[in-house]
Amino acid sequence: xxxxxxxxxxxxxxxxxxxxxxxxxxxxxxxxxxxxxxxxxxxxxxxxxxxxxxxxxxxxxxxxxxxxxxxxxxxxxxxxxxxxxxxxxxxxxxxxxxxxxxxxxxxxxxxxxxxxxxxxxxxxxxxxxxxxxxxxxxxxxxxxxxxxxxxxxxxxxxxxxxxxxxxxxxxxxxxxxxxxxxxxxxxxxxxxxxxxxxxxxxxxxxxxxxxxxxxxxxxxxxxxxxxxxxxxxxxxxxxxxxxxxxxxxxxxxxxxxxxxxxxxxxxxxxxxxxxxxxxxxxxxxxxxxxxxxxxxxxxxxxxxxxxxxxxxxxxxxxxxxxxxxxxxxxxxxxxxxxxxxxxxxxxxxxxxxxxxxxxxxxxxxxxxxxxxxxxxxxxxxxxxxxxxxxxxxxxxxxxxxxxxxxxxxxxxxxxxxxxxxxxxxxxxxxxxxxxxxxxxxxxxxxxxxxxxxxxxxxxxxxxxxxxxxxxxxxxxxxxxxxxxxxxxxxxxxxxxxxxxxxxxxxxxxxxxxxxxxxxxxxxxxxxxxx
Amino acid sequence: xxxxxxxxxxxxxxxxxxxxxxxxxxxxxxxxxxxxxxxxxxxxxxxxxxxxxxxxxxxxxxxxxxxxxxxxxxxxxxxxxxxxxxxxxxxxxxxxxxxxxxxxxxxxxxxxxxxxxxxxxxxxxxxxxxxxxxxxxxxxxxxxxxxxxxxxxxxxxxxxxxxxxxxxxxxxxxxxxxxxxxxxxxxxxxxxxxxxxxxxxxxxxxxx
Numbered sequence: 010x011x012x013x014x015x016x017x018x019x020x021x022x023x024x025x026x027x028x029x030x031x032x033x034x035x036x037x038x039x040x041x042x043x044x045x046x047x048x049x050x051x052x053x054x055x056x057x058x059x060x061x062x063x064x065x066x067x068x069x070x071x072x073x074x075x076x077x078x079x080x081x082x083x084x085x086x087x088x089x090x091x092x093x094x095x096x097x098x099x100x101x102x103x104x105x106x107x108x109x110x111x112x113x114x115x116x117x118x119x120x121x122x123x124x125x126x127x128x129x130x131x132x133x134x135x136x137x138x139x140x141x142x143x144x145x146x147x148x149x150x151x152x153x154x155x156x157x158x159x160x161x162x163x164x165x166x167x168x169x170x171x172x173x174x175x176x177x178x179x180x181x182x183x184x185x186x187x188x189x190x191x192x193x194x195x196x197x198x199x200x201x202x203x204x205x206x207x208x209x210x211x212x213x214x215x216x217x218x219x220x221x222x223x224x225x226x227x228x229x230x231x232x233x234x235x236x237x238x239x240x241x242x243x244x245x246x247x248x249x250x251x252x253x254x255x256x257x258x259x260x261x262x263x264x265x266x267x268x269x270x271x272x273x274x275x276x277x278x279x280x281x282x283x284x285x286x287x288x289x290x291x292x293x294x295x296x297x298x299x300x301x302x303x304x305x306x307x308x309x310x311x312x313x314x315x316x317x318x319x320x321x322x323x324x325x326x327x328x329x330x331x332x333x334x335x336x337x338x339x340x341x342x343x344x345x346x347x348x349x350x351x352x353x354x355x356x357x358x359x360x361x362x363x364x365x366x367x368x369x370x371x372x373x374x375x376x377x378x379x380x381x382x383x384x385x386x387x388x389x390x391x392x393x394x395x396x397x398x399x400x401x402x403x404x405x406x407x408x409x410x411x412x413x414x415x416x417x418x419x420x421x422x423x424x425x426x427x428x429x430x431x432x433x434x435x436x437x438x439x440x441x442x443x444x445x446x447x448x449x450x451x452x453x454x455x456x457x458x459x460x461x462x463x464x465x466x467x468x469x470x471x472x473x474x475x476x477x478x479x480x481x482x483x484x485x486x487x488x489x490x491x492x493x494x495x496x497x498x499x500x501x502x503x504x505x506x507x508x509x510x511x512x513x514x515x516x517x518x519x520x521x522x523x524x525x526x527x528x529x530x531x532x533x534x535x536x537x538x539x
Numbered sequence: 540x541x542x543x544x545x546x547x548x549x550x551x552x553x554x555x556x557x558x559x560x561x562x563x564x565x566x567x568x569x570x571x572x573x574x575x576x577x578x579x580x581x582x583x584x585x586x587x588x589x590x591x592x593x594x595x596x597x598x599x600x601x602x603x604x605x606x607x608x609x610x611x612x613x614x615x616x617x618x619x620x621x622x623x624x625x626x627x628x629x630x631x632x633x634x635x636x637x638x639x640x641x642x643x644x645x646x647x648x649x650x651x652x653x654x655x656x657x658x659x660x661x662x663x664x665x666x667x668x669x670x671x672x673x674x675x676x677x678x679x680x681x682x683x684x685x686x687x688x689x690x691x692x693x694x695x696x697x698x699x700x701x702x703x704x705x706x707x708x709x710x711x712x713x714x715x716x717x718x719x720x721x722x723x724x725x726x727x728x729x730x731x732x733x734x735x736x737x738x739x740x741x742x743x744x745x746x747x
Binding site for chain 2: 156157158159197200205224225228232
């Protein structure tokens with residue numbers, strides 16, 4: 010039985026994972042600790058703050074771990090940690106970037122008896138934009154590759170377009186997805202981008218997506234194609250459409266080569282694009298899609314650790330129960346921190362909180378261990394009723410955010426298929442990585458959580474057996490409103506990572522970002538605003 | 540139409556001249572084991588030039604693109620490196636006769652592979668270099684424009700500040716895609732290879 014530390018020390022998405030005896034014990038992103046959004050942190054560093062806490066809780070020193078793994082095949086493995094730890098005596102194992110992505114999604118897919126097609130795609134890792142793997146009985150085999158010197162990348166095209174729209178690469182691509190929903194088809198714009206990115210069998214051409222996109226968007230800007238909000242939305246729309254169309258061609262071409270592989274695993278930053286994921290999920294030949302919740306480079310360390318664990322015979326191919334793999338705080342710890350504020354505290358009674366939600370209150374939820382990956386799934390979430398058209402504006406004001414993407418819903422699993430066309434790939438939707446179209450009867454009932462034009466939505470399907478407290482609040486809210494849906498957004502202000510500690514939650518209550526806080530077994534309210 | 544002049548005098552140089560104001564996107568590719576690989580790109584306006592700071596041989600393919608509203612992105616010029624029957628100057632940058640002799644042999648090997656017209660620049664005389672009459676030896680370089688390509692064979696030290704700085708900048712920004720090199724002049728550190736390989740590296744006769 011082994012302990013495996015695995016880390017990503019790259020320019021973004023630093024993370025530390027501890028797998029012990031085949032189980033994921035901790036997976037902590039450094040951004041939660043150092044409070045610097047991953048996309049803003051450009052240094053190569055070992056995730057030291059995450060390590061200190063994991064070590065404090067488990068007593069496992071990096072030097073004493075049975076194995077240390079990382080996905081830095083092309084770089085000097087020891088570079089980020091040599092000065093901190095003496096790792097020379099223990100086996101350091103590094104894996105290829107895209108293999109690590111593939112392993113992260115495959116070993117958590119639960120597809121243990123299936124032939125599985127794994128597709129990875131991102132803005133570059135180990136000199137590749139993406140790979141295709143076939144997997145069966147735990148063995149992952151690479152069958153195609155997109156070397157950066159020869160081919161193109163949908164993720165890099167998308168990232169550079171995001172930059173051209175005034176946002177940050179590796180951070181704000183979701184805003185482009187959101188903006189795309191407000192645009193419309195423009196043949197000219199579509200063709201301009203198609204010239205610099207298109208599928209050709211199992212590759213994308215022409216090479217150099219970064220240079221060509223920057224050159225193109227610079228000229229489009231000069232000619233006024235970015236002058237208004239509507240024009241920017243058209244750029245986003247046409248690039249989103251192009252990426253969807255070309256990726257679907259790519260998927261179909263791969264399927265034609267391997268028609269018996271109908272279970273699909275996706276990993277890599279591109280698959281944070283939930284609208285693209287929806288299109289893939291809608292392909293007839295796809296039986297089920299699963300996207301690893303930490304789909305970006307924050308998933309690499311997990312992939313390395315799980316692969317190593319599998320090789321040791323300790324890890325099976327099985328589903329994640331949840332991604333609550335961070336740190337938690339007791340009622341006592343929370344109570345101590347609350348003394349710094351003028352708050353009241355009362356026991357948490359779900360029916361009462363459901364009533365407050367039904368009355369329009371914005372409520373922070375701080376329960377258990379915080380999430381691994383980009384989505385807040387109930388441990389550090391803000392819940393709001395989904396019935397108001399104006400909620401988007403109200404929440405953006407409260408959180409001082411400029412989110413364009415519609416807010417996402419949580420839905421009781423029992424009703425997921427009633428509210429959305431969500432019969433396929435429900436496992437991945439437990440982690441909010443898939444869009445579905447809302448059924449017509451529900452469009453007017455839950456306007457705060459669907460896109461007002463295409464009626465798409467990105468639900469988190471909540472199963473009682475795996476997310477009891479979130480299911481309970483939904484159940485209580487449904488009893489009052491006959492709506493088994495709530496709005497769920499991540500608990501953080503503008504530009505900051507999702508919160509970790511009680512004090513960060515209290516600050517939001519103090520500032521009035523939320524009306525009240527559910528923290529473990531108690532509800533906190535601000536005396537000044539009651 | 541503007542003029543696109545591409546030369547390889549020590550390094551690839553793309554010079555765009557003319558009357559039409561425009562901006563050009565230049566991509567430099569290299570064939571490695573018959574596979575075309577992107578090395579780098581630049582954007583320059585008319586009446587400007589750029590050099591790709593790498594002084595050793597490359598089987599280059601250079602694409603020059605323009606963008607306009609009617610055609611979108613379109614190629615306006617391209618050039619594949621081809622020195623067959625063209626003048627190639629190989630400069631033996633040494634005062635040591637034994638090095639000059641070894642490098643002369645490598646220069647001849649290059650000529651035989653490429654079918655180019657070889658001119659050697661050296662501080663040594665023809666008799667000292669023991670070459671036949673078909674090879675022209677010069678001691679002074681008057682007009683670089685008469686050559687399709689020029690190569691400097693030498694042991695260039697990265698200890699010199701300007702060389703080190705340039706090398707660091709270029710290595711970080713340009714050559715880090717697929718493989719790393721010692722400097723922009725010697726692909727491998729000459730301290731650790733034979734005299735023979737110093738020239739072989741620069742002339743593309745070795746697998747690096």
